[in-house]
Amino acid sequence: VTSAADVAVVGPGAIGSLAALAAQMEGHRVRIFGRSDPGVPIRVVQQSGTPIGELDFPVIVLGDRNVTTGDAGGSADWVLVAVKAHQTHAAGPVLAALCKPSTTVVALQNGVEQVEGLRPYVNGAEVLPTVVWINAERIGPAEVAVDGSSVPRLHVPVGSRGEAFATLLADSATLRVELVEDFRSEAWRKLAVNAINGLMALTSQRARIYQRSDIAALTRALAVETLAVARAEGADLPESEADVLVEMFTAMPPDRGTSILADRLAGRALEWDVRNGVVRRLGRRHGLATPVSDVLVPLLAAVSEA
Numbered sequence: 001v002t003s004a005a006d007v008a009v010v011g012p013g014a015i016g017s018l019a020a021l022a023a024q025m026e027g028h029r030v031r032i033f034g035r036s037d038p039g040v041p042i043r044v045v046q047q048s049g050t051p052i053g054e055l056d057f058p059v060i061v062l063g064d065r066n067v068t069t070g071d072a073g074g075s076a077d078w079v080l081v082a083v084k085a086h087q088t089h090a091a092g093p094v095l096a097a098l099c100k101p102s103t104t105v106v107a108l109q110n111g112v113e114q115v116e117g118l119r120p121y122v123n124g125a126e127v128l129p130t131v132v133w134i135n136a137e138r139i140g141p142a143e144v145a146v147d148g149s150s151v152p153r154l155h156v157p158v159g160s161r162g163e164a165f166a167t168l169l170a171d172s173a174t175l176r177v178e179l180v181e182d183f184r185s186e187a188w189r190k191l192a193v194n195a196i197n198g199l200m201a202l203t204s205q206r207a208r209i210y211q212r213s214d215i216a217a218l219t220r221a222l223a224v225e226t227l228a229v230a231r232a233e234g235a236d237l238p239e240s241e242a243d244v245l246v247e248m249f250t251a252m253p254p255d256r257g258t259s260i261l262a263d264r265l266a267g268r269a270l271e272w273d274v275r276n277g278v279v280r281r282l283g284r285r286h287g288l289a290t291p292v293s294d295v296l297v298p299l300l301a302a303v304s305e306a
């Protein structure tokens with residue numbers, strides 16, 4: 001039995017609400033911080049509509065003024081960051097108010113640059129990176145739907161922080177924390193999935209586009225260049241992984257979406273830089289050609305600003 005901890009979640013969206021619910025179910029003291037108040041408690045349901053649970057506390061909105069630790073209700077032992085990567089900077093004052101050096105900040109975000117992205121905002125707290133294997137989406141101002149076809153999982157690197165986080169959420173059936181030995185390779189495998197998901201955002205279409213042979217060929221080329229950058233960054237991902245990725249995308253249920261497509265359809269800014277821009281940026285650093293990303297990235301950036 002774990003003792004109750006002070007858990008703060010920043011970003012009451014699809015992933016943050018699910019994480020907050022899992023922490024609540026484990027008996028922790030949970031606060032959740034957002035930029036708007038939905039007015040009613042957030043409900044989390046399966047995509048089928050079956051309820052999973054409801055947060056028994058409201059969303060706290062502190063605004064963008066100078067936020068003090070007192071305004072936030074005190075610092076936290078755990079700060080789970082579930083804003084989109086491009087929203088981290090705006091959430092900086094809340095993060096600073098919640099974090100002390102002994103806090104563990106858990107990055108519930110996509111991308112392989114989580115630690116560098118959060119470090120400037122967390123007062124010297126340690127940042128635990130994760131790979132988020134969850135498919136969830138906001139279906140209303142206070143409602144989140146989670147794909148229940150497999151247990152939502154967070155992968156964390158082996159080590160004492162990861163173990164402590166796994167203990168925090170115990171063996172929650174709502175959200176399972178698993179430790180992985182080769183976290184770098186795992187993070188890059190997910191990054192390759194994210195980069196390929198960019199094609200859905202660009203075409204405003206769900207996974208059925210991958211059944212086109214021309215899109216499958218483009219997917220393969222994008223996977224190959226992403227895996228080359230991944231290997232240059234130390235990931236153990238052979239080029240043959242590209243075929244695994246193409247197979248995975250062509251076999252996806254045609255109606256499957258992704259968070260970057262949801263943002264595109266809602267006319268919101270896109271998380272393009274940490275999901276696609278990174279391939280081109282790090283490719284350049286290693287002197288690797290990334291011809292597919294060289295085209296996709298400016299298009300995604302332009303669409304994101306439209």
Ligand SMILES: NC(=O)c1ccc[n+]([C@@H]2O[C@H](COP(=O)([O-])OP(=O)(O)OC[C@H]3O[C@@H](n4cnc5c(N)ncnc54)[C@H](OP(=O)(O)O)[C@@H]3O)[C@@H](O)[C@H]2O)c1
Pocket residue numbers: 010011012013014015016033034035036082083084085087090091092094108109110132133134135136137138258259271
């Ligand atoms: N959804 C998925 O299936 C999935 C899967 C794997 C990884 N991820 C990753 O997980 C991360 C979170 O994604 P998500 O899908 O949960 O996004 P989301 O549903 O858009 O949630 C983001 C939340 O952060 C809030 N927010 C924005 N700026 C804020 C600020 N300054 N202070 C406090 N809250 C703020 C948003 O408020 P508003 O309501 O006002 O916008 C929203 O509630 C992303 O990095 C994403 O790539 C998502």
